[in-house]
Amino acid sequence: MAVFRWPDNPIIKPQSVNPTRKDFEVIGVFNAGVTRFDGDVLLLLRVAERPVSKHPDMELTAVYDSAKQQILIKEFSKNDPEIDFSDPRMTITPWGKFLTSLSHLRIARSKDGVNFKIDDSPALFPANEYESFGLEDPRITLIDGTYYVNYVAISPLGVTTYLASTKDFETFERHGVIACPDNKDVILFPEKIGGKYYSLQRPVTALFEKYEIWIAESPDLKYWGNHRYVMGSVPHAWDNSRVGGSAVPFRIDAGWLEVYHGVDEDNRYCLGAVLLDVEKPWKILARTGEPILEPKTDYEIEGFFGNVVFTCGLLYEEDKLKVYYGVADTSIAYAEIPLEDVLKKLKPTAAVEGN
Amino acid sequence: MAVFRWPDNPIIKPQSVNPTRKDFEVIGVFNAGVTRFDGDVLLLLRVAERPVSKHPDMELTAVYDSAKQQILIKEFSKNDPEIDFSDPRMTITPWGKFLTSLSHLRIARSKDGVNFKIDDSPALFPANEYESFGLEDPRITLIDGTYYVNYVAISPLGVTTYLASTKDFETFERHGVIACPDNKDVILFPEKIGGKYYSLQRPVTALFEKYEIWIAESPDLKYWGNHRYVMGSVPHAWDNSRVGGSAVPFRIDAGWLEVYHGVDEDNRYCLGAVLLDVEKPWKILARTGEPILEPKTDYEIEGFFGNVVFTCGLLYEEDKLKVYYGVADTSIAYAEIPLEDVLKKLKPTAAVEGN
Numbered sequence: 018m019a020v021f022r023w024p025d026n027p028i029i030k031p032q033s034v035n036p037t038r039k040d041f042e043v044i045g046v047f048n049a050g051v052t053r054f055d056g057d058v059l060l061l062l063r064v065a066e067r068p069v070s071k072h073p074d075m076e077l078t079a080v081y082d083s084a085k086q087q088i089l090i091k092e093f094s095k096n097d098p099e100i101d102f103s104d105p106r107m108t109i110t111p112w113g114k115f116l117t118s119l120s121h122l123r124i125a126r127s128k129d130g131v132n133f134k135i136d137d138s139p140a141l142f143p144a145n146e147y148e149s150f151g152l153e154d155p156r157i158t159l160i161d162g163t164y165y166v167n168y169v170a171i172s173p174l175g176v177t178t179y180l181a182s183t184k185d186f187e188t189f190e191r192h193g194v195i196a197c198p199d200n201k202d203v204i205l206f207p208e209k210i211g212g213k214y215y216s217l218q219r220p221v222t223a224l225f226e227k228y229e230i231w232i233a234e235s236p237d238l239k240y241w242g243n244h245r246y247v248m249g250s251v252p253h254a255w256d257n258s259r260v261g262g263s264a265v266p267f268r269i270d271a272g273w274l275e276v277y278h279g280v281d282e283d284n285r286y287c288l289g290a291v292l293l294d295v296e297k298p299w300k301i302l303a304r305t306g307e308p309i310l311e312p313k314t315d316y317e318i319e320g321f322f323g324n325v326v327f328t329c330g331l332l333y334e335e336d337k338l339k340v341y342y343g344v345a346d347t348s349i350a351y352a353e354i355p356l357e358d359v360l361k362k363l364k365p366t367a368a369v370e371g372n
Numbered sequence: 373m374a375v376f377r378w379p380d381n382p383i384i385k386p387q388s389v390n391p392t393r394k395d396f397e398v399i400g401v402f403n404a405g406v407t408r409f410d411g412d413v414l415l416l417l418r419v420a421e422r423p424v425s426k427h428p429d430m431e432l433t434a435v436y437d438s439a440k441q442q443i444l445i446k447e448f449s450k451n452d453p454e455i456d457f458s459d460p461r462m463t464i465t466p467w468g469k470f471l472t473s474l475s476h477l478r479i480a481r482s483k484d485g486v487n488f489k490i491d492d493s494p495a496l497f498p499a500n501e502y503e504s505f506g507l508e509d510p511r512i513t514l515i516d517g518t519y520y521v522n523y524v525a526i527s528p529l530g531v532t533t534y535l536a537s538t539k540d541f542e543t544f545e546r547h548g549v550i551a552c553p554d555n556k557d558v559i560l561f562p563e564k565i566g567g568k569y570y571s572l573q574r575p576v577t578a579l580f581e582k583y584e585i586w587i588a589e590s591p592d593l594k595y596w597g598n599h600r601y602v603m604g605s606v607p608h609a610w611d612n613s614r615v616g617g618s619a620v621p622f623r624i625d626a627g628w629l630e631v632y633h634g635v636d637e638d639n640r641y642c643l644g645a646v647l648l649d650v651e652k653p654w655k656i657l658a659r660t661g662e663p664i665l666e667p668k669t670d671y672e673i674e675g676f677f678g679n680v681v682f683t684c685g686l687l688y689e690e691d692k693l694k695v696y697y698g699v700a701d702t703s704i705a706y707a708e709i710p711l712e713d714v715l716k717k718l719k720p721t722a723a724v725e726g727n
Binding site: 244 | 502549553
């Protein structure tokens with residue numbers, strides 16, 4: 018696989034981004050939505066920040082209080098034996114789970130695709146009870162002249178998917194929760210297929226403990242139904258623990274190409290690809306039996322949450338996949354993968370699942 | 373609370389129902405959808421059956437194989453130390469979880485509301501990959517002359533909600549999965565409110581481990597969106613562990629009255645009631661601080677899964693709630709509760725949650 022990683026990776030780091038307040042620090046900028054706008058490459062960054070702690074024994078996190086419409090600071094003593102700090106992403110207390118950072122979405126623009134100018138203030142910031150723990154992992158899909166932005170809205174109520182839209186990336190309209198908890202990695206297809214809109218979804222079955230890819234259809238992008246199962250993890254493979262859609266799918270001659278993410282039992286995140294039928298996108302035509310991108314470099318292996326490559330979007334241009342991807346839940350990197358190399362890795366599903 | 377339990381309860385028992393095959397036995401008939409049809413009381417029974425085991429050390433269960441379109445028998449040795457048989461509802465093996473019975477839906481009719489004639493064959497039987505572990509807990513909602521039946525479709529893919537409809541209770545049309553996993557206790561409102569259909573839903577947030585009541589809206593009953601949180605468990609109360617919608621809501625002067633179920637940390641299931649705003653059914657006006665029906669009699673306390681009263685439907689007639697309810701996941705009982713007594717138990721939400 019001829020993956021070309023940009024030599025100056027990561028292209029965007031936490032220190033490139035201003036926090037929203039002087040008493041906050043940005044600890045991660047990763048998992049960005051991607052599109053072209055006015056000729057520029059436009060990224061919608063997930064920016065994770067937290068209050069700066071002045072006491073090494075005290076962990077602070079910020080949450081949005083929708084009733085009071087303000088940010089509250091939560092304090093946790095690292096010496097409290099009842100609190101579990103083992104997962105860097107989450108603080109588990111007897112009175113509930115809290116995230117260790119609060120994410121919002123921020124715009125960055127680039128002429129050349131690798132040098133970005135980052136906005137000083139958020140494009141979308143927590144604003145309602147579904148977003149009190151933040152906005153994460155946005156996807157941008159251009160449909161009929163409107164840019165639809167869907168993102169994970171997370172709160173103690175659950176992990177939901179929220180829909181917003183914009184025509185200019187200056188004002189955004191929110192359209193409510195389109196997928197109830199827990200459901201993330203929702204990916205809108207860029208056009209109607211057979212008269213319906215489609216989205217990949219990643220609901221969770223708590224009873225059977227599976228994190229797999231489903232598809233839903235919609236007349237209008239706001240209301241979704243006819244949910245169907247698409248694909249799951251492959252035992253003993255690189256994606257044996259969880260799978261979810263990642264980038265917005267794009268059309269090639271053979272079908273819809275979807276770059277998805279797979280996770281193994283050690284929480285190692287890689288990217289793979291799946292080819293879906295042009296007219297029946299719930300049907301898998303082929304799937305890569307191995308990753309098309311996996312954590313290999315220092316910046317992919319080490320960081321806030323290491324061994325992670327994760328994308329929310331790519332540009333398919335010049336017969337290449339131009340992949341913007343989060344690394345180690347810390348920074349954003351850029352890589353190019355020739356389409357031809359992805360196609361070579363695609364195998365019939367039966368061959369992959371029979372591995 | 374003047375609950376009148378029918379003296380000859382339970383009114384329908386497993387031995388009242390023929391299995392679908394001579395080598396099967398019915399182990400439960402419970403959680404029935406309820407409506408009036410042609411003047412009769414019509415119940416859509418959940419009938420749980422399993423293959424009769426000829427060996428005391430061998431447990432058998434049936435699953436529907438959608439690829440082969442036939443029932444398969446699974447065998448588990450009770451002497452296998454790797455298999456967990458502790459939950460009577462589920463067999464947990466290293467290669468996955470299986471239900472101990474396969475449920476289908478069966479029609480029963482009555483002139484007097486307590487003596488029922490039960491069909492010999494199923495109305496709805498597993499027929500696709502989402503139903504391979506059975507059809508459970510149907511609700512019937514009459515909307516504009518059509519009876520909509522939604523039920524839990526369960527399979528290794530997850531716990532989903534499927535929609536079907538009928539005009540005559542002879543032929544049913546299936547409309548696909550309307551709520552992806554895990555989401556059950558979906559309850560359709562019987563009319564449009566402000567131009568939209570509404571349904572209560574009970575999604576699961578795996579991350580925060582909550583089982584709470586949400587509401588969604590729809591233009592057409594098939595596609596659902598604008599998901600909103602409605603209500604959760606109350607700490608230290610009878611419903612402190614899980615809550616979910618139960619009966620189809622009905623209009624009273626003050627709003628929509630919804631009989632819901634609550635579960636405590638000992639898996640004791642009771643029924644409560646919540647009053648929702650007439651025009652904004654996502655708003656709670658009042659809620660019962662204590663159950664309106666709780667397991668008290670022998671047949672409610674003892675059975676396949678004891679200490680359970682659970683309803684999928686009731687008739688609101690003669691100023692009474694005529695409640696058909698599953699008892700101990702075994703049989704169906706009947707009780708009447710005067711509306712007046714339910715109304716007396718309703719309190720402002722703040723008073724309930726401050727208990």
